[in-house]
Amino acid sequence: MKYQFSFRNISQKFTRPVITNHGVWEIRESVIIRLIDIKGKISWGEIAPISWFGSETLEEALDFCHQLPREITSEIIFEIILKIPDKLPACQFGFESALENLQENHESLNYHHLNFSGLLPAGKAALNQWQNLWKQGYKTFKWKIGVNDITEELAILNLLIDQLPESAKLRLDANGGLDDNAAKLWLEKCDNFPNKIEFIEQPLPVDKFSEMLELSNYYSTKIALDESVATLQQLENCYQQGWRSIFVIKPGIVGSPSRLRKFCQQHQIDVVFSSVFETAIGRQAALKLAAELSSNNRAVGFGINHYFTGSIPNV
Numbered sequence: 602m603k604y605q606f607s608f609r610n611i612s613q614k615f616t617r618p619v620i621t622n623h624g625v626w627e628i629r630e631s632v633i634i635r636l637i638d639i640k641g642k643i644s645w646g647e648i649a650p651i652s653w654f655g656s657e658t659l660e661e662a663l664d665f666c667h668q669l670p671r672e673i674t675s676e677i678i679f680e681i682i683l684k685i686p687d688k689l690p691a692c693q694f695g696f697e698s699a700l701e702n703l704q705e706n707h708e709s710l711n712y713h714h715l716n717f718s719g720l721l722p723a724g725k726a727a728l729n730q731w732q733n734l735w736k737q738g739y740k741t742f743k744w745k746i747g748v749n750d751i752t753e754e755l756a757i758l759n760l761l762i763d764q765l766p767e768s769a770k771l772r773l774d775a776n777g778g779l780d781d782n783a784a785k786l787w788l789e790k791c792d793n794f795p796n797k798i799e800f801i802e803q804p805l806p807v808d809k810f811s812e813m814l815e816l817s818n819y820y821s822t823k824i825a826l827d828e829s830v831a832t833l834q835q836l837e838n839c840y841q842q843g844w845r846s847i848f849v850i851k852p853g854i855v856g857s858p859s860r861l862r863k864f865c866q867q868h869q870i871d872v873v874f875s876s877v878f879e880t881a882i883g884r885q886a887a888l889k890l891a892a893e894l895s896s897n898n899r900a901v902g903f904g905i906n907h908y909f910t911g912s913i914p915n916v
């Protein structure tokens with residue numbers, strides 16, 4: 602049995618640039634891969650790296666694809682996929698999920714029971730955007746912080762909390778952009794609204810693990826690690842070091858789906874699944890994992906497909 606392998610680099614413009622503590626993100630590039638088996642059955646996969654988040658770069662992913670043969674026998678395809686190095690986590694996800702797609706029928710796919718979190722724009726733009734998402738059924742929102750001056754952001758948070766309906770929940774995502782003092786200010790503030798704030802995501806940079814562990818023991822507002830657990834190795838590491846609060850998992854860059862399943866089944870961790878702004882191809886594979894492995898009924902950070910202008914290009 603033989604598989605035909607091909608791939609293509611695609612790029613899409615965000616409807617509105619994504620602004621985080623890391624800067625302004627305007628264009629999403631990824632690699633779409635295609636496997637065709639001998640019967641002509643086609644399966645897609647997506648490699649959507651975010652190098653500033655700890656995955657490989659797009660160039661490294663493309664280099665990996667370039668060195669693969671265009672025709673792969675079934676004996677070696679599993680070999681290849683199992684041997685993708687850990688420094689290429691987005692490739693591990695793309696290839697393994699493409700192969701899984703070939704092996705199963707799609708009717709088993711059902712993630713309609715999941716709740717979704719909607720992503721608000723940073724800054725005061727959040728104040729006139731949540732209504733739109735609320736109308737579409739979102740009850741959980743995520744707002745980026747650590748982007749503007751903290752006094753200004755804390756004032757916007759007050760307004761946002763006043764405006765949001767009783768049952769709405771809010772997550773704050775600092776993308777590692779706070780210092781110790783700012784993190785404490787935010788956590789103190791959030792402790793005053795225990796029914797409104799679900800958690801603060803990645804308050805401090807990745808190298809400040811023990812400080813975040815300390816903060817999570819001191820404040821009642823939950824802390825979710827995101828950048829700190831971008832890949833499976835990091836996830837395993839933070840778990841070993843005693844993290845028992847929330848873990849954000851971005852399947853698109855975390856690495857091998859089968860290894861992720863194993864980890865989640867072995868350890869009862871509190872997880873939030875989240876997108877890497879992938880196309881419908883990566884999204885479907887990621888949501889499948891979210892449906893299987895989500896815990897505590899936490900909303901998944903996958904908004905709707907309104908991130909990009911235009912439709913998904915032909916591949």
Ligand SMILES: O=C(O)CCC(=O)c1ccccc1C(=O)O
Nearest residue numbers: 718720743875876877878902903
């Ligand atoms: O998690 C979500 O709710 C949306 C996705 C998201 O915020 C995100 C998307 C791409 C890269 C980084 C992040 C992030 O959580 O920091």
Ligand SMILES: [Mg+2]
Nearest residue numbers: 774776802827
């Ligand atoms: Mg985050």
